[in-house]
Amino acid sequence: MKPILLFLVTLLPALAADPAVLERGRAEEKRCVGCHGLRIVQVQRISRGAWDRELTKMTGWGSVIKDRDALLEYLVASYGDDKPLAPLARSENGANK
Ligand code: HEC
Numbered sequence: 001m002k003p004i005l006l007f008l009v010t011l012l013p014a015l016a017a018d019p020a021v022l023e024r025g026r027a028e029e030k031r032c033v034g035c036h037g038l039r040i041v042q043v044q045r046i047s048r049g050a051w052d053r054e055l056t057k058m059t060g061w062g063s064v065i066k067d068r069d070a071l072l073e074y075l076v077a078s079y080g081d082d083k084p085l086a087p088l089a090r091s092e093n094g095a096n097k
Contacts, residue, residue, distance in 0.1 A: 025074020
């Protein structure tokens, strides 16, 4: 294989996460609601390493995660530190929830 092809084949998966993996990760995220809502997850904007530590922490507290790799990919792709900030949620009187 030409070096440039080899380079692309190696690099592409890192650039674009596989949609099937992200879908599995999104399904896995539903397990997180046993103890708290998803908003506390979805407002985060943290790095891959921080998400990895977060999953270790939640597992230590009793969270059951079946497909950790897919969940990590999904969290990084959705709520990574390169993503725009989550919109504020407001209650009816305008105060932050
Ligand atoms: C066994 C209970 C439990 C489960 C299940 C759980 N968490 Fe948590 N999580 C907690 C507790 C307790 C807190 C602290 C909540 C608070 O401060 O209000 C927390 C807080 C968080 C936070 C905020 C940052 C922090 O560390 O305090 C994030 C992000 C988070 N959880 C992610 C997740 C994800 C992702 C999952 C699913 C894989 C998950 N949690 C499942 C117990 C759990």
